[in-house]
Amino acid sequence: MISTYPMVSGKYLVNGEWNDIKETADVVNPANTSEVVGQVAICSKEIVHESIAAAEKAYETWSRSDVKDRAARMNAAAEELAKIIEENVTLFVRENGKTLVEAKKDLLRCVDVMKGGAAELLNWWKPETLPGSQKVQVRRRARGVTAVITPWNSPMILTFKRVIPAVLTGNTVVVKPATNCPLTIMTCLKVVADHFPPGVINIVTGSGKVIGDTLCSDSRVRTVAFVGSTETGKEIMKKSAGNLQKVYMELGGNDPAIILEDAYLDDAAIKRLKMGILRAAGQVCSAIKRVYVHESRYDEVVTKLTKEFERVVVGDSIQPDVTMGPLNNKAQFDYVSGLIERTAKSGANVMTAGIQLNPETWNQGYYMLPSIVTGVDQQSEVVRVEQFGPVIPILPFSNVDEAVKFANDSEFGLRASVWTENEELALELADRLEAGAVFHNTHTVFSDLALDFPGLKESGVSRETRHCGLEFFADSYGFAD
Known part of the structure; x- marks a missing residue:
């Protein structure tokens, strides 16, 4: 047509x-x-x-x-x-x-x-x-x-x-x-x-x-x-x-989100976290690409985010019920598909969730359900690269210094976010993070279009x-x- x-x-x-x-x-x-x-x-x-x-x-x-x-x-x-x-x-x-x-x-x-x-x-x-x-x-x-x-x-x-x-x-x-x-x-x-x-x-x-x-x-x-x-x-x-x-x-960007021990993670916060990851099917330079969670909250975050991913409806974006559309082109679809396949073969745990709105026409477009990856480390490919798709690695950390070290361990420095109830600590970490902008308890864009803060490094x-x-x-x- x-x-x-x-x-x-x-x-x-x-x-x-x-x-x-x-x-x-x-x-x-x-x-x-x-x-x-x-x-x-x-x-x-x-x-x-x-x-x-x-x-x-x-x-x-x-x-x-x-x-x-x-x-x-x-x-x-x-x-x-x-x-x-x-x-x-x-x-x-x-x-x-x-x-x-x-x-x-x-x-x-x-x-x-x-x-x-x-x-x-x-x-x-x-x-x-x-x-x-x-x-x-x-x-x-x-x-x-x-x-x-x-x-x-x-x-x-x-x-x-x-x-x-x-x-x-x-x-x-x-x-x-x-x-x-x-x-x-x-x-x-x-x-x-x-x-x-x-x-x-x-x-x-x-x-x-x-x-x-x-x-x-x-x-x-x-x-x-x-x-x-x-x-x-x-x-x-x-x-x-x-x-x-x-x-x-x-x-490009490989934005980290750091979730501290005291983070308040109600349904609204988890939805904000999901949107920070899956906006435009993850095809956003400033989307969350890595999630670092304090080890005491790690299982909780994985469980809550998985449940939220399970509610994602993937299909033709013309349909009003769709909450995530297809990837834009074959080259990007093939890249993300290959990345997920290599990640799974490496021994990582890839958990795919979500709802196919129209399974019978699924293969007619560049559709992909969102995936959460666990069992990876800082050197894993899925952590190092800009995925630019609906896949997110979640890694634990034991202390704040380790979290900052992991977050800064990238050639990119576009955006970052800190999730904590302690605003003073959030500001302290923001000063240490190598990013053009740092968000507190969200990961989004500036609502005031007069503002913008370009990234650092590459x-x-x-x-x-x-x-x-x-x-x-x-x-x-x-x-x-």
């Missing part, structure tokens, strides 16, 4: 024009891989160069536009986008696999990013006079053409949190969505792009290597914002070094903490007299 979205399916956007292309690939529904949701254009290097040229041309005037005009345009675009959220939730579910609830939340948060960024811009852009004997102003200006490269797992919010502040600060953008899940991004960005001059927002799709290499080796591109794997991030840094491009990267590069990310996409300079 083929259902196309004629405004964007199989097309790319350059200088305000949606263009057809001969070479395309199918975008399939991960819940039913025989269903083609639409097509994605496979753009050449020449098309990427055209998009950069269009962005560079538009930058000449857009970078000098009034911030009030930018904010007004963004607010108008946000109002328009809000009107089509409902009709695009199903599209997002069909190409991504998220549940209806997760998909709608992601789309609504994109509108929030637009409104919040526009409001923040008007205050943040104002010149700031520094104290001292000489009058010195801190002023801000746009940087130039910005490349935004985003992944398939949470494509909407991760794209909008880069594109929107880049445009608001006077830059022009070339967006490269993931080929597995581009249609909802492009449909929604079409609404946004229509409110700005041609060339301010351009969209190219296709090979990550072809497009990424081209964007990162072109001297006209001054900023690269990338969200994806650490391995790809390292390659982008190599390519970007030649032109000293400013690079923002949100990369989980991220550059800092983006307040002001909706505006500060990353603008240069500050001093004006003195």
Whole structure:
């Protein structure tokens, strides 16, 4: 079954024009891989160069536009986008696999990013006079053409949190969505792009290597914002070094959750723990990937979490009863399946739980029941890697120092969480944990979209903490007299 979205399916956007292309690939529904949701254009290097040229041309005037005009345009675009959220939730579910609830939340948060960024811009852009004997102003200006490269797992919010502040600060953008899940991004960005001059927002799709290499080796591109794997991030840094491009990267994670002896683990807490693990079927960089439990509470946590996993309903996310959808693509499904198989063969105890909503169609999609792994140690593969799927190892520890040592024993440092009734102790441990953010008695995302805290070590590069990310996409300079 083929259902196309004629405004964007199989097309790319350059200088305000949606263009057809001969070479395309199918975008399939991960819940039913025989269903083609639409097509994605496979753009050449020449098309990427055209998009950069269009962005560079538009930058000449857009970078000098009034911030009030930018904010007004963004607010108008946000109002328009809000009107089509409902009709695009199903599209997002069909190409991504998220549940209806997760998909709608992601789309609504994109509108929030637009409104919040526009409001923040008007205050943040104002010149700031520094104290001292000489009058010195801190002023801000746009940087130039910005490349935004985003992944398939949470494509909407991760794209909008880069594109929107880049445009608001006077830059022009070339967006490269993931080929597995581009249609909802492009449909929604079409609404946004229509409110700005041609060339301010351009969209190219296709090979990550072809497009990424081209964007990162072109001297006209001054900023690269990338969200994806650490391995790809390292390659982008190599390519970007030649032109000293400013690079923002949100990369992989292997987030630890530390459950202390005094943790209050009622039903609500266990549900929060489960959500921290299984949100988007575990395909979240900042999901819990390792759980460390004080040995006195270990059996209790395993038992309670297993019972909670048993309630998880896995199936086609279009079905309202589904609480966890399929994995997004075959490569990820095969990787997680192989990891679980190797873990079981190593002698670990793999406990699979959950409910198959439709067993008769189970093999038609990339479905996987969630698994809890016990009987592993710190060096086990399932503990060391970023699983990026619905599988979680649980390990015991005997004292706080050992827990911190285990948690920090990773090349990643994205998020962490501490579960205890002692807030003072939680703060003490947070100071010791190597993570960009630490949560207390939960493991989630920041509800305030103006805030973000990138990871440490191999989980991220550059800092983006307040002001909706505006500060990353603008240069500050001093004006003195």
